[in-house]
Amino acid sequence: MNPDLVVLAGTVHTMDGDSAVQAVAVTDGLVTAVGSAADVQDWRAPRTEVLDLGTATLMPGLTDGHLHPVSGLQMAAGTDLSAVTDLGHLRSVLAEAARGRRPDEWVLGWGLDPNVFGRTPVAAVEVEEALGGRPALLRLFDAHGALATAAALRIAGVDGPREFDQRARVVCDADGVPTGLLLEWAAIELVAQVAPVAPVAERAAELGELLRGMAASGLTGGHVMDFIGDSAEVLAAVEAAGDLPLRLRFAPWCMPGVDDDGLAELVHLQATAGRRWQVGGVKFMVDGTIDGGTAWLAEPDAFGESTESFWPDPQAYTRAVRHLAEAGVPTATHAIGDAAVAHVVRSLAGVAGGATHRVEHLETLPGELVRRFAASGLVASMQPSHCTLYSKADHSDNWSHRLGAERADRAWRCGDLRRAGVTLALGSDWPVAPYDPRPIMADAQLRRPAGRRDSPPVQPGQALTARQALEGYTSHAAAAAGEARVAGRIAVGMRADLTALALDPLITPPDESAESPVLLTVVGGAPVHRAVTVG
Ligand SMILES: [Zn+2]
Structure with a gap:
């Protein structure tokens, strides 16, 4: 089998029904064998690189389900x-x-x-x-x-x-x-558009540095929820100098006012790709944010705001999203308020086309909507650190104040959605929140910022288990992108995207796990980050 790379680790969470795997072989970017440490002798060929990570824990590469690394450079200038x-x-x-x-x-x-x-x-x-x-x-x-x-x-x-x-x-x-x-x-x-923007070469250098930082935090991929401006040019400039340290999947925007030509262009864009990036899906927004008073709630907020859709004619959204879905294009819709989520569920009911459709954010949901969402088969994509960093258990923050106690108590119902059987991808929405997946997986379990033991948890009943949090960055993230058959697990034939952490995230207390050293990050069989102590 002549593997390029063999990785050995004390614990391997394959997310594929854990048997006692301790070694993974990689050939031409794919996993070609999983087995015990003893199997490595048989796999090994003269050109095989063997990385023995000792007591570390190996897992499928961590994928951020929602971020903006390219446009974010301008947003975070x-x-x-x-x-x-x-x-x-x-x-x-x-x-x-x-x-x-x-x-x-x-x-x-x-x-x-x-x-x-x-x-x-x-x-x-x-x-x-x-x-x-x-x-x-x-x-x-x-x-x-x-x-x-x-x-x-x-x-x-x-x-x-x-x-x-x-x-x-x-x-x-x-x-x-x-x-x-x-x-x-x-x-x-x-x-x-009249403010200064750094030239492409400068942003390409910044993007390379940002992605290297992400790889060093354990990320091997991300679902990019835009493809705006000169994104393709910036990506091409980075790839001209070498492979991207992360695998990126972009979803260009479909905005209100779109016409038939615009929809055709979005279908056409789906073929666009570089070596480690591709366009895959289309991003919609049906509302804005609760903090800005632009979310779409069934009842107004404390200032009488957040009562309307981002689409002045919500039916125009329904027509556009169904058109793309029926063309087989996966869609992702930003929906924060309860009325917004309900509208997406209604809009995509019974749609043909076979693609995976997802909803981003879902910040406050009544119980009956949790049940309807689960029945719809839509995928949820949520950002646990938005809850832990920007809302407070005592409701003294702007988000909770605007919603009032009843709706603030329905904050980020990750636990209820998982219990209802929903596929739940997790992410950061960088630059909205820091991208490091380790504290985000910890926050999802703690419902407060990792490392801040004095901070009261927000709706602790919505905590995820350690395994659910890891699934949110691996198997469920892959499913959210319609990639469950090629990514998100460690099994023969899967993409060799791997992350190794010093501490096992399934048994380490989350506050400690949030600071677990990242030993190795592998994308398509190639190490993109390794700690100085590794090979
Ligand atoms: Zn976003």
Whole structure:
């Protein structure tokens, strides 16, 4: 069999019905044998590299079910505001970022949590002085909102409300003057497209570095929930220098206002691929976010917001998603509010085409909708760290306040969805939250941030087991991409994407597992990361 690589480990979680596997052989990018340590002598050929990982635990390569590594470079350009906790702090960080810049030079920031503003409206007036009147675009952490200063709005020619095909808003005061708050993609783009963007070569270098960091955290793949702008160009520039450290699967957007040509183009795009990336699926959004007041809830939030679909005509979504599904295209729909999830379930009922369809986020669900979702056969894709990092058990955060206690108590029902039999992929939504899969799998079990034992858990009844959390990054992630027959398990014929951690995630307490050293990451049979102690 002449394997290129043999990996030995004390424990191997194949996710394929665990027998006592301790060795895995890889040939031409695929798993060609699994067996005991004693089998290795028979497999070994002169050119075989043998990596003995001692007591480590080997598992199928970890795949993030929802992230934005390419567009995220733009979304996460400039100053990281994610650690800012109050307005005074925000002003001092922005003043520091502006220091030494010309009066007309842009300041970019990202990761801004609306909780920073407390009950003060999120408006540019709060930061104008700190920025010295400079043009600035500060993205909110959820990537569905941004704050633009008066100078930035002036450059973009935005001086009042605008109309959009999609539900997006230039928020204005009583006199029709923009406050700087821009909600949803089309509104943010008005300013983003006049803000400075790093050249392709620079972003390609950043993407390479980002993906190497991801590989070092144990990730071997990701489901990328966009394919916007010059993504293909940036990917080509990285691949010109070598293989991507991660396998990436992209889902271009289908936005409100799409016509027949647009739908045909989305079908056509499905053939697009590089060596380790491909377009696979189409991404929809039927609502925005609870924090931004743009989610689609059955009943309004505490501010009377989040009552409408992102598609001004929700039936147009139904027609578009069914058209693509019937053409055999897998779809992924962002649906955060209960009404949004219910609409996706209704829209895809009984659809033909045979592809896998998934729903992203599902942040608050009543019990009957959990049952209907399970019956629909749709796949769920959730981000446990959005719950643990951005909501609080005592409901003192913006997300919980807007929803009120009853709906906040239905937060991220991962446990109930799994108990109902739903396939559940897990992910980070990077740059919305950090990408490291180890703390995310831990948070899914703890329902609080890993390592913060003093932090009360949010709805601990929704905790996943250690195995369910690992499935969310392996077998269930593969199923969510319609790849269950080629990935997500360690078995003969499967893609040789492998992750080895020093500690066994199925028996190590989650707080410790979150810091488990990553010993080896293998993509398509090639080691893309190895700890200094390995071979
Ligand atoms: Zn996302």
